[in-house]
Amino acid sequence: MSDETTPPPDAVTGTGADRTLHQRILSDIETRIVSGEWPPGHRLPFEVDLARRYGCARMTVNKVMTQLAKAGLVERRRKSGTFVAQPRAQAAILEIHDISREVEQTGLPYSYTIVAHAQHRATAAERARLDLDGSARVLAVTALHRAGPAPFCLEERLINLSAVPEAADADFSATAPGRWLVERVPWSAAEHRIHAASADASTAARLAVQPGTACLVVERRTWHNGGPITHATFTYPGERHSLVASFTPAGGG
Structure with a gap:
């Protein structure tokens, strides 16, 4: 098991100049959720802690969390924090997005x-x-x-x-x-x-x-x-x- 207080190596260095900090944070968290390292119900680090870990503004982390919530990967609970969402079994209805x-x-x-x-x-x-x-x-x-x-x-x-x-x-x-x-x-x-x-x-x-x-x-x-x-x-x-x-x-x- 990896230490959740330590980001993956490329969280700091990145894997290429074309990857933004926003994308690296998003990719790191998605990978941990999809791989099962952070299972359903796992509480994510608080935004202020993630911001300190990645050396960025808290607003950057907040945008990542908003995107993850819209994707259905995390659930944000007032006063409790952000948790990995439970998988859903319903069929998806896709819209035509711009x-x-x-x-x-x-x-x-x-x-x-x-x-x-x-x-x-x-x-x-x-x-x-x-x-x-x-x-x-x-x-x-x-x-x-x-x-x-x-x-x-x-x-x-x-x-x-x-x-x-x-x-x-x-x-x-x-x-x-x-x-x-x-x-x-x-x-x-x-x-x-x-x-x-x-x-x-x-x-x-x-x-x-x-x-x-x-x-x-x-x-x-x-x-x-x-x-x-x-x-x-x-x-x-x-x-x-x-x-x-x-x-x-x-x-x-």
Whole structure:
């Protein structure tokens, strides 16, 4: 068992210049919870003690705790402290989140850049992802979203140009493709597929991680009145991201 009064080595030194202090604290605590080192019901050190340990302002620690609470990993109890939350068995209902809001909730500035942008006739694999016929054309957009200076998420998106022809002339340098679609195209159904994957060389370079790093991958498809609109793949470095979901009790009143 490790001494909980001593932070992991990289809590102080970090593992790279791209990792902020906020991210290191978040990663340290998430790792201890997910690994079971801090089991459900374990009381976390007080914010003032964590701030002293990491040599930072208490507000930085408070933002980390707020993020962990929103993710359902900890429970904050007035006058008692912060405790590792009990696991929940309910099914998750995922919403379509704006990545910029995800980043802003961490307290870090958001930015993004377009890495690739091209129109072409859909390949067999792309037709399968969007349920398109052989003559369909798509717009393929790759965007890198950042939290502060660090990569936060790699977005790879296909847009069905027969459903959204105006996307062909859209300027995504000012508005990210996901937000652009939400603002202009209504969707009536969505599907999420979530899985883990090891970063290949290209993905690792863009996310500033080592090849083979475990990543969280969220695939999303949306439709309007039965017609496919877009397929997007979001790849997050696993240690820097936690999935936030809403829960409702089955048959609850």
